[in-house]
Amino acid sequence: MIIYSAHTDQDLITLLRRGDHDAFTEIYKRYWSVLYLHARHMLRQEDQARDVVQEVFTAMWNKHAQFELTISLNAYLYKAVRNTILNIIRHGKVQENYLADLGDFIDQEKVQTDELVRYNDLKRLIEREILNMPPKMREIFEMSRKEGLSHAEIGERLGISDLTVKKQVSKAVTMLRKKFKIPLATLIILLRILP
CATH class of the missing domain: 1.10.10.10 (Winged helix-like DNA-binding domain superfamily/Winged helix DNA-binding domain)
Incomplete structure (x- = not known):
């Protein structure tokens, strides 16, 4: 039995690329809270912050087979949240x-x-x-x-x-x-x- 919580981020990314949904779930559990707090701090709107984080994780799963990192998973996820929020701002959804x-x-x-x-x-x-x-x-x-x-x-x-x-x-x-x-x-x- 694989204990996903014991794996490093890099191990989880390797498993994710193979389509391992449990590895994805572990990444989600590991990072959802901090990304949500980061998004909420930037947006000041709880629902919109949840939507942003959900969008980032959905995009990650949708491209899991081609998922490559040149930076740490932590840095990648923060950058993805930031970019998603910037797109929202560009479309006038943040006031x-x-x-x-x-x-x-x-x-x-x-x-x-x-x-x-x-x-x-x-x-x-x-x-x-x-x-x-x-x-x-x-x-x-x-x-x-x-x-x-x-x-x-x-x-x-x-x-x-x-x-x-x-x-x-x-x-x-x-x-x-x-x-x-x-x-x-x-x-x-x-x-x-x-x-």
């Missing part, structure tokens, strides 16, 4: 909690690889939306955000009224809020930490 946590992370300067990757992904998404704005709106918004110019300074530089500048900045912020479904305070934090 304020994740973004607020990201702002807190930047404020606390806890630079760790996974968080930095998530930050960079979110930054790229926001930058892409800014690039998709109408040209005049984008120009005004970037002068406000990147150069830190006041509405009056932008108006003077572009030969338009302060009110026009204010309306364009307001429209740009509204577009970003709608796209990412986040409150104004969170968006301001994100725009402040973007270069």
Whole structure:
């Protein structure tokens, strides 16, 4: 009788590749709780965290015959959870909690690889939306955000009224809020930490 709990992760992966469902069950038991806690911490939603972990394990079983690791099983599973969550974010299914946590992370300067990757992904998404704005709106918004110019300074530089500048900045912020479904305070934090 095989005692699966006594096997190393590598032994379990070898058995998994052969289609050993008990080896898969042992991996599941070994890692489900910590992955769930990790996902819940990132998402702040229990049901969604459960779904993410379930999706990761389902994908693992579905490709068990071709399953190859170049990193530890632990690192692979954490990375898979992170990537699944990033896909959810890209599709607009995560709202304020994740973004607020990201702002807190930047404020606390806890630079760790996974968080930095998530930050960079979110930054790229926001930058892409800014690039998709109408040209005049984008120009005004970037002068406000990147150069830190006041509405009056932008108006003077572009030969338009302060009110026009204010309306364009307001429209740009509204577009970003709608796209990412986040409150104004969170968006301001994100725009402040973007270069």
